[in-house]
Amino acid sequence: AQRVTQPEKLLSVFKGAPVELKCNYSYSGSPELFWYVQYSRQRLQLLLRHISRESIKGFTADLNKGETSFHLKKPFAQEEDSAMYYCALLASGGSYIPTFGRGTSLIVHP
Amino acid sequence: DTGVSQNPRHKITKRGQNVTFRCDPISEHNRLYWYRQTLGQGPEFLTYFQNEAQLEKSRLLSDRFSAERPKGSFSTLEIQRTEQGDSAMYLCASSSRSGPTDTQYFGPGTRLTVL
Numbered sequence: 745a746q747r748v749t750q751p752e753k754l755l756s757v758f759k760g761a762p763v764e765l766k767c768n769y770s771y772s773g774s775p776e777l778f779w780y781v782q783y784s785r786q787r788l789q790l791l792l793r794h795i796s797r798e799s800i801k802g803f804t805a806d807l808n809k810g811e812t813s814f815h816l817k818k819p820f821a822q823e824e825d826s827a828m829y830y831c832a833l834l835a836s837g838g839s840y841i842p843t844f845g846r847g848t849s850l851i852v853h854p
Numbered sequence: 855d856t857g858v859s860q861n862p863r864h865k866i867t868k869r870g871q872n873v874t875f876r877c878d879p880i881s882e883h884n885r886l887y888w889y890r891q892t893l894g895q896g897p898e899f900l901t902y903f904q905n906e907a908q909l910e911k912s913r914l915l916s917d918r919f920s921a922e923r924p925k926g927s928f929s930t931l932e933i934q935r936t937e938q939g940d941s942a943m944y945l946c947a948s949s950s951r952s953g954p955t956d957t958q959y960f961g962p963g964t965r966l967t968v969l
Contacts, residue, residue, distance in 0.1 A: 841910055846896045
């Protein structure tokens with residue numbers, strides 16, 4: 745069975761500080777990993793996925809299979825980054841059932 | 855708005871009543887998911903359709919829950935004999951077959967309160 749762990753419920757930083765939102769997963773195969781974001785009063789939306797190796801809004805995430813982690817990072821946080829962030833895993837092999845972590849609330853203070 | 859839509863946005867009901875929610879996916883998407891989200895948790899998978907076929911159901915989905923997707927278009931989620939523990943946000947998402955990944959587009963959700 746797969747599991748996604750986001751150890752921090754809340755992460756509070758000041759504007760301009762680096763941010764790292766942690767995500768660890770448990771899965772025996774090769775997973776697809778995603779970060780979703782939910783801004784205040786908006787719907788959940790995809791931020792980035794590991795297979796694309798992209799940087800979105802200054803955020804990057806690297807899949808570390810050795811440590812089974814997919815941490816989300818941004819070198820300089822902005823106030824508009826304040827939101828709820830969810831890490832999600834999609835198992836390989838044809839199953840399209842995703843598993844989400846419980847989420848981390850990021851608050852960026854001015 | 856061509857995104858995923860859900861109706862109603864809010865539903866308050868008394869324990870024991872039946873409720874039905876509707877989800878309209880993005881028109882070209884063949885996959886449709888239902889999730890439940892309670893306070894402090896991420897979305898929990900309930901069930902998944904590919905076109906009109908219901909391919910997966912979570913163990914979370916008791917016999918009181920039923921979902922349909924007639925003709926592979928909109929979907930309904932019905933909860934019979936609601937219980938207070940059913941109070942949650944019910945999310946719908948859709949996606950298309952677009953390679954090895956499965957980017958899901960979420961609706962705004964239906965918030966259910968069972969009194």
